[in-house]
Amino acid sequence: MRIAVVAPSCPLTREAAGTVEAIVAERGDCELSIHPQCFLADGHFAGPDEARLAALREVMADTSVDAIWFARGGYGSNRIAEAALVDLPEAARGKTYMGYSDAGFLLAGLHKAGLDAAWGPMPQDVLRDGGDTAVHRALNWLVLRDTSALEPHLQDPAMAFNLTVLSNLLGTPLEPDFTGVDLLIEDVSEHLYRIDRTMFHVAASATIRKVACLRLGRVNGVVPNDVEFGTDEVAIVADWCARAGIEFGGRADIGHDARNRVVPFARH
């Protein structure tokens, strides 16, 4: 099992890379190939669009690569996602693509193109409290298809997205078909009024209204309102689901933290 790491959004830190390489060496059940593009920096991004796209296209076309693991989130994968999916090489199929947060733009497009996308922890997560567990969980899915890595209440088919990313991919060429999907959402570092506004937008979408149910992961690091918003994220999501006729399925075990579980988009 050979896993290639590329960074379509923000750069991977050397510290995270070294720690993950040590974990992989100790496991001995896979080989990790961290693309040098992961360490580029161009303003906010892990190198310019061209470099991030070229690295991704390179590992997608590499027949020796079994899985592609996105290094970290941040922002930027949407800038290259459409181009990454043009004239897909045959070798791009049969690989698993894993990441979350901003990588959701790519997961959506890859899944829509028929490739095997999965929400799950990323290499940069190793620096979180308990991050080694998160990295093992991701590898346990990629290498061993260990079902204990999965979000425990998944109903096939399932998808998971950062809510803000989901909102921003609706109506774009990356938007997948949500019909019948167990849709898991989470968010991080947002004001509750933004969560409410984003749920208004997402719940109005005709395709989102076709999900089997919507479940809420953790909303971490809520930014305080200058006036208390007056309700919480569970009430917000349940309210917009009720207004839109979407089944609210309760909580989900995903989020921007080390406990984040794996959600394969393909049936498993």
Add this chain to the structure above:
Amino acid sequence: MRIAVVAPSCPLTREAAGTVEAIVAERGDCELSIHPQCFLADGHFAGPDEARLAALREVMADTSVDAIWFARGGYGSNRIAEAALVDLPEAARGKTYMGYSDAGFLLAGLHKAGLDAAWGPMPQDVLRDGGDTAVHRALNWLVLRDTSALEPHLQDPAMAFNLTVLSNLLGTPLEPDFTGVDLLIEDVSEHLYRIDRTMFHVAASATIRKVACLRLGRVNGVVPNDVEFGTDEVAIVADWCARAGIEFGGRADIGHDARNRVVPFARH
């Protein structure tokens, strides 16, 4: 000319209300009726949804009211906009509706329903530096149809939106037809990476791609990125316009400040 003030988003302050009332008294060319709902508070909002909706519906149906002026932005008009437009009373027609920022959700829906919506300064703006000028500008349009209040390079038909609000109303029942429109956008208190992500979303919209051109107002109070984003708001908007085949028309004289000009959505 009788102008009713209601607050579909956040509460109006007593200080702003008093200052605007004094300006109106001094002008002597119109009558201002500040609805008591403007001073309600329910968490983040100027009263619960029901109270904000009821006040808006009341002044829409009031035949003695010639114009409806939204008190301030913040967040919340989207929560009542659809309901405000159901079974429109005949008296709702022939009035001008003015506001900006979060009120854009209402302006979009009102314009779509054939009513006379206009982007322009709001009562709460009076507390900004130079805010009395902004309030006079709004009143000069509402009362006198003074064209010097208008954004100086408008091409009929025109619309103006806060970019984040625009992004969140796409795909909802509030989305108007942008075909052939001189579309002005602005934003406030956002990170540049968010402006970039929102432009990705907006520029991908099939209906936005039908605008005559897109022009950029001021992007005030940009929140610093932890890493410099590496470009600015003009380059960001021009870039997404170029990618999407949208004509970028340069700058526009609107923004979250006292210089904010009026943009009538109806032909003028």
